[in-house]
Every structure is written in structure tokens, then in C-alpha cells.
Amino acid sequence: MRSTEGCGPAPGSRPDAAVIWRNRALRLLDHVPLPIAVVEFGGRTLIVNRAMAAEFGLLPGQFRDRKILEFFTLRDSDTLQALAEAVRMHRRSQYPARVSWIPARGDERHGEMTVDLVADTPEQTPALLLSLRTVEAPRVVPSPGPRAEVSPVEGRILAAAARGATTAQIAREIGLGPDGVNYHLARLSRRWRVPNRTALVARAYATGVLAADTWPPEPASD
Missing domain, CATH: 3.30.450.20 (PAS domain)
Incomplete structure (x- = not known):
């Protein structure tokens, strides 16, 4: 077997x-x-x-x-x-x-x-x-970089733009002509390499030019 x-x-x-x-x-x-x-x-x-x-x-x-x-x-x-x-x-x-x-x-x-x-x-x-x-690993929040350098006039223009003001309204508020406002906005756009006014405002908040948690928007104090 x-x-x-x-x-x-x-x-x-x-x-x-x-x-x-x-x-x-x-x-x-x-x-x-x-x-x-x-x-x-x-x-x-x-x-x-x-x-x-x-x-x-x-x-x-x-x-x-x-x-x-x-x-x-x-x-x-x-x-x-x-x-x-x-x-x-x-x-x-x-x-x-x-x-x-x-x-x-x-x-x-x-x-x-x-x-x-x-x-x-x-x-x-x-x-x-x-x-x-x-x-989830703890998220590392990068420390804020140095505040961007802007003139007092540019800070006021950015604050007005953040409120939604038009070029004509900004001109009346700041005491400049519309061409002067557009000059400063174009200069900031070139310096920060951003394409439009919305991006300018976002960059101003990100770099500390505009005060956070403040309405109406205003330039950050030194």
C-alpha cells in the first residue's frame, strides 16, 4: 500500500x-x-x-x-x-x-x-x-518675514484699495490725481511682481503692510 x-x-x-x-x-x-x-x-x-x-x-x-x-x-x-x-x-x-x-x-x-x-x-x-x-504631524508655521518697505502714501493707497475704493475715490482721499494713484499701484505691482490690485492687497497683508484683523483696513503702525 x-x-x-x-x-x-x-x-x-x-x-x-x-x-x-x-x-x-x-x-x-x-x-x-x-x-x-x-x-x-x-x-x-x-x-x-x-x-x-x-x-x-x-x-x-x-x-x-x-x-x-x-x-x-x-x-x-x-x-x-x-x-x-x-x-x-x-x-x-x-x-x-x-x-x-x-x-x-x-x-x-x-x-x-x-x-x-x-x-x-x-x-x-x-x-x-x-x-x-x-x-497628523504638527504643522510648522513659518515666522513672518520682514515688513515690506512702502511709503506712507503707498500704505494709504493700499488700505483704500483693500476697502474696495475705486481709483477716483482713492485719488480724492489721498489728494492725488487718478494718474498719480495708478502710478503708485503700477510701481508696487512691478516691485512685488503681482498681476493686479487684488494680488497687491493680498501681498500687503501677507507682508505686514496692512494691519491684520482691522476694519476698515489701515496701514500697520510701526
């Missing part, structure tokens, strides 16, 4: 129940939009879902047996110590850890990795169930 050892289950035999439930669990994880991984306590990757693999432009199987810290930089130095203490004391709490990583496309990202210790018995060395949540 020929041996069938190593050839898989015999025809008509039922798959092991544990295998069935494992495959169902894997299919379920692949439908979860949250990036999830299961790793050994030492860091060797056992399972990742599609969302986790997609962060790095990989397939889930390409993670298997690789160290999870090949993909993530741990920003909390105390997390590993806390996990080691939890294993020693047989605790099963959640542990958040700040991480960063380089995705398949784009700049470095930041997030929080929630770590759950999972095991069948308290005495068993647990595996780590990791779930990743992206956190």
Missing part, C-alpha cells in the same frame, strides 16, 4: 477546526481598514492585514518573519520596558506607543501604535496585537 504521508489530508477528510477558524480570522482582518499586525514578543512578524501592508506598498506575505521594527521607528523608549514588565507580571493591558514610518509614497508619517498582549494562558509568552492610528 502506498503511503500518503506528507501529501495533505486524504480525500473526503474534514479540515481541522483550528485551521478553519484561523483562515476565517485572516479573511476578517483583511477587511478591517485599520492597519493591524500580530508579532511575536521578540518582534518577528506573524500576520499583517492588507491595510498594514498597503502602508508600505507590500503584500501581507512579504512581512512574514521580518522584524516589525524594520518598518517602524519607536519614539517612546519606555514602551519596551513596560511590555517586558507586563509579561513578567502576567498583565494584559493595552500599551500605546508613538511611532513614525516612511510609507510607500510620501513623506515620513507619525502615529500611535496600540499594543495588546494576547495569549491563551497567563503563563504563555504572549504575542503582540498591534493596531496603527495615523496622527
Whole structure:
């Protein structure tokens, strides 16, 4: 009689129940939009879902047996110590850890990795169930540059333009002729390299020539 050892289950035999439930669990994880991984306590990757693999432009199987810290930089130095203490004391709490990583496309990202210790018995060395949540990096607001140099007349013209005054109205307010107003506006447009009056007003606010949060508009005080 020929041996069938190593050839898989015999025809008509039922798959092991544990295998069935494992495959169902894997299919379920692949439908979860949250990036999830299961790793050994030492860091060797056992399972990742599609969302986790997609962060790095990989397939889930390409993670298997690789160290999870090949993909993530741990920003909390105390997390590993806390996990080691939890294993020693047989605790099963959640542990958040700040991480960063380089995705398949784009700049470095930041997030929080929630770590759950999972095991069948308290005495068993647990595996780590990791779930990743992206956190937007704090936006760096550039410091304002030096205020643009304008004459007092130009500042008043820009303030009047910001109020929506016409050339004739600006001329009466400033005490110039319309040609004089247009001369100053054209000169500012060339200096700041902007195409129209709307852009002039925007540039005046951006460079601090006009006072912010003030209505009606007026030149910023020195």
C-alpha cells in the first residue's frame, strides 16, 4: 500500500477546526481598514492585514518573519520596558506607543501604535496585537518675514484699495490725481511682481503692510 504521508489530508477528510477558524480570522482582518499586525514578543512578524501592508506598498506575505521594527521607528523608549514588565507580571493591558514610518509614497508619517498582549494562558509568552492610528504631524508655521518697505502714501493707497475704493475715490482721499494713484499701484505691482490690485492687497497683508484683523483696513503702525 502506498503511503500518503506528507501529501495533505486524504480525500473526503474534514479540515481541522483550528485551521478553519484561523483562515476565517485572516479573511476578517483583511477587511478591517485599520492597519493591524500580530508579532511575536521578540518582534518577528506573524500576520499583517492588507491595510498594514498597503502602508508600505507590500503584500501581507512579504512581512512574514521580518522584524516589525524594520518598518517602524519607536519614539517612546519606555514602551519596551513596560511590555517586558507586563509579561513578567502576567498583565494584559493595552500599551500605546508613538511611532513614525516612511510609507510607500510620501513623506515620513507619525502615529500611535496600540499594543495588546494576547495569549491563551497567563503563563504563555504572549504575542503582540498591534493596531496603527495615523496622527497628523504638527504643522510648522513659518515666522513672518520682514515688513515690506512702502511709503506712507503707498500704505494709504493700499488700505483704500483693500476697502474696495475705486481709483477716483482713492485719488480724492489721498489728494492725488487718478494718474498719480495708478502710478503708485503700477510701481508696487512691478516691485512685488503681482498681476493686479487684488494680488497687491493680498501681498500687503501677507507682508505686514496692512494691519491684520482691522476694519476698515489701515496701514500697520510701526
